[in-house]
Amino acid sequence: MSILVTGATGFVGRNVVRQLVERGEGVRALTRNPGTASLPAEVEVVRGDLAEPASLASALKGVERMYLFPVDEAAEEVVALAKAAGVRRIVDLSAASVTVGLHVNPVEAVVEAAGLEWTHVRPCGFMANMLQIWAPMVREAREVRYPFADEPMNLIHEADIAAVAVAALLEDGHDGAAYTLTGPAPVTVREQVAAIGAALGEPVRYTEVTREEARSILKAQGGFAAESADLMLGFVDYGGAAASGADGYADQDWSALLKPWPDGERVLGRPARSYAEWARDHVADFR
Known part of the structure; x- marks a missing residue:
C-alpha cells in the first residue's frame, strides 16, 4: 500500500511520515523543497505544492490513501485529482475550533462530498x-x-495528532469520524x-x-x-x-476546549x- 503524506515537513506531517515508516508502510512524502526535507531514507520524497494542484499528478500515481494537509481554496481540485488517481481514503488535518463552532473548515465538506472513505482530525492548539x-x-x-x-x-503534542492520523490511515473503523484532539x-x-x-x-x-x-x-x-x-x-x-x-x-468562547476530550484516548488506547x-x-x- 502506498500512502501520500502532504505537508510532510510540517510539525504533524513529519511525525505522520516517521510513524508510518516505523510501521513498515510505503510512504511518499510531498514537499515543495525535496532537497531540504530531511526525511527517513525509506521515504520516497516528491516535489509538489497543494496550492498548485497540477503539480500533484506524479505524486498521486499508485496512491491508495492520503494524509491531507489544510489546502483551503484548492481543496476541490486536489481532492478530485486524488479520487481520479485511485485514492480511496483521505485523512485530513482540521481544527478543534470546528467542533465547537468557532471556525468552519470548507475542506471537510469537500472531502465528505468526494464519496471516499474519510476521517477528520481536529486538534486543539499545538x-x-x-x-x-x-x-x-x-x-x-x-x-x-x-x-x-x-x-x-x-495544547496537544504533534506526535499524538500524527498517531491518530496514522491509525485512521491504516486501520478500519474510522470512516466518517471526526476526532477532536486535546492534551x-x-x-x-x-x-x-x-x-x-x-x-x-x-x-x-x-x-x-x-x-x-x-x-x-x-x-x-x-x-x-x-x-x-x-x-x-x-x-x-x-x-x-x-x-x-x-x-x-x-468575541470568541474557547472554554469548551479547555477540558480534555476523549477521542484521542479512545483511538490510541492511552492518555495524551x-x-x-x-x-x-x-x-x-x-x-
Missing part, C-alpha cells in the same frame, strides 16, 4: 506552535518574554516555561509583557515570529481581520502526552 518563537529566546537568554501568563490553554489538561504560559526549564535542567525565567510589547519583540526577532505575531497575540483573527476586545479574542513530555522531546531545540 504544543509546538511556540517552538519557533520561544526557542530563540531560551537559547539566547534563558528567558521567555510573552503575555497571557496564567491563562489556561489546552491531558490545560496548561498556562507560566507552566509551559517552567516545564521547558525542567527539561533543560536549568532555570528559564518567565517575564510577562503586554501584547504590544510582545509584538515588538517578535517583530524584531524576524522570520516566523514576525510573520505570526499579530495572529498569535490576537491582533487579527484566523481570517486576517482585526480582532476585537482587549485581549483580541473577546503532557506538556512536560513535549518539552523533554524538544530539549535540543531549546538548548
